[in-house]
Amino acid sequence: MTVQIDNPLLSEVMRCIHRMRPKLHITSPFYDRIEKNGNFVSIWFLTSGCQWNIRSGCTMCNYGQGSVCNEEEIVNAVHKGLSAINVKVKRLLVSPSGSMLDPQEVPPNARRRIYSLIRDFPSLEFAFETRPETITNEVVKEVIESIPGKRLSIQMGLESSNAWIQRFCINKGSHPNQFTNAAQILTAYGVKVYANISIGTAFLNPQEAINDAVRSVQWAISNGVDVCMLFPLHVKSYTLLFWLYQNGFYHPPSLWSLVEVLRLLDPKLLSGTKIAWYRNYYENMIPKLEINEDSDVIASPTTCPKCQERVLELLDEYCYRGDLRVIDDLDTMQCECKDVWKQKIGEVSMYSLPERVLRIYKELASLFLPDDWWSHYGSVLEEELFNTYSAE
Ligand code: SF4
Numbered sequence: 001m002t003v004q005i006d007n008p009l010l011s012e013v014m015r016c017i018h019r020m021r022p023k024l025h026i027t028s029p030f031y032d033r034i035e036k037n038g039n040f041v042s043i044w045f046l047t048s049g050c051q052w053n054i055r056s057g058c059t060m061c062n063y064g065q066g067s068v069c070n071e072e073e074i075v076n077a078v079h080k081g082l083s084a085i086n087v088k089v090k091r092l093l094v095s096p097s098g099s100m101l102d103p104q105e106v107p108p109n110a111r112r113r114i115y116s117l118i119r120d121f122p123s124l125e126f127a128f129e130t131r132p133e134t135i136t137n138e139v140v141k142e143v144i145e146s147i148p149g150k151r152l153s154i155q156m157g158l159e160s161s162n163a164w165i166q167r168f169c170i171n172k173g174s175h176p177n178q179f180t181n182a183a184q185i186l187t188a189y190g191v192k193v194y195a196n197i198s199i200g201t202a203f204l205n206p207q208e209a210i211n212d213a214v215r216s217v218q219w220a221i222s223n224g225v226d227v228c229m230l231f232p233l234h235v236k237s238y239t240l241l242f243w244l245y246q247n248g249f250y251h252p253p254s255l256w257s258l259v260e261v262l263r264l265l266d267p268k269l270l271s272g273t274k275i276a277w278y279r280n281y282y283e284n285m286i287p288k289l290e291i292n293e294d295s296d297v298i299a300s301p302t303t304c305p306k307c308q309e310r311v312l313e314l315l316d317e318y319c320y321r322g323d324l325r326v327i328d329d330l331d332t333m334q335c336e337c338k339d340v341w342k343q344k345i346g347e348v349s350m351y352s353l354p355e356r357v358l359r360i361y362k363e364l365a366s367l368f369l370p371d372d373w374w375s376h377y378g379s380v381l382e383e384e385l386f387n388t389y390s391a392e
């Protein structure tokens with residue numbers, strides 16, 4: 001059976017949005033982030049950018065498109081990033097602004113030289129991010145043979161396990177089946193599989209976003225994932241999320257929604273679930289991250305000024321220690337903003353999700369696409385939108 005993954009409208013709109021995007025101007029080809037005193041260290045290095053983002057891209061992502069980087073520049077950036085680490089490291093994540101295993105982003109020779117640097121670096125575990133469709137037996141074998149003696153994990157963007165949401169809300173450019181195939185290959189080689197899962201995907205109302213994240217964790221764990229990383233979404237410029245936010249169709253998820261997802265998950269699944277980006281990490285980079293305002297975070301998940309500090313402290317505690325009692329503490333915490341959030345998630349939308357998506361698609365088409373676009377392609381898209389919809 002062939003599965004449909006393309007979304008001509010979102011792809012074209014994303015290209016229009018990205019056409020206006022300035023090249024990423026940053027002062028360093030690498031950035032380090034040291035968390036939990038070295039328990040987790042990540043190095044991000046500059047490349048020409050995610051190939052899917054260059055062709056069209058996911059609706060929430062502005063991973064930034066840098067200038068083309070050659071093998072020498074990439075390897076030097078990683079070398080400098082490793083040299084700037086001054087703590088004992090448990091888990092080391094070294095990733096480009098996209099996929100480590102995409103040869104257009106990281107040339108194969110650069111990748112092999114990065115593996116040599118990692119092999120000689122004293123960390124227990126090595127991880128990187130890559131799109132599921134870049135995983136093959138050959139590349140997995142290569143990393144295993146290049147870095148003996150370290151635990152390996154590969155982190156991939158699932159965002160949602162719902163193929164309809166991937167296609168019509170995220171424009172993921174892949175299908176959950178591709179994720180499953182990649183997870184099977186990795187598991188067969190003993191590589192740990194991490195799945196990035198979003199909370200607050202475009203077009204979903206707060207309750208749908210919570211349900212989607214919970215279902216995605218359940219799906220991921222039963223499809224070979226070892227660890228789910230929950231990401232409440234931030235609004236970044238030059239994304240569809242930003243346009244939706246500017247036009248009153250989107251608001252970043254409340255941190256109470258993140259708490260709710262944790263609360264709803266079975267304790268057995270929680271042991272394989274971690275949280276990330278509930279804070280804006282851009283503020284803690286080494287060297288200090290100075291990006292053009294255009295590439296900055298516009299709006300972030302939060303609660304309210306009265307309780308925010310306490311909520312973040314407790315989330316840190318959960319993140320660092322994985323103590324499940326913290327979820328109870330967060331669940332029983334009282335604040336006026338929590339009452340407002342509860343009311344919001346209790347509201348029932350007057351229109352179904354496909355109806356709401358269709359309405360916004362029509363606005364997007366009239367604003368971004370040629371006048372006759374909808375008359376040519378609109379009815380097919382509308383049919384698919386309704387006929388393939390499934391909330392599961
Ligand atoms: S979320 Fe990942 S796959 Fe999607 S555009 Fe961004 S970097 Fe590329």
Ligand SMILES: [Zn+2]
Binds near residue numbers: 306336
């Ligand atoms: Zn509050």
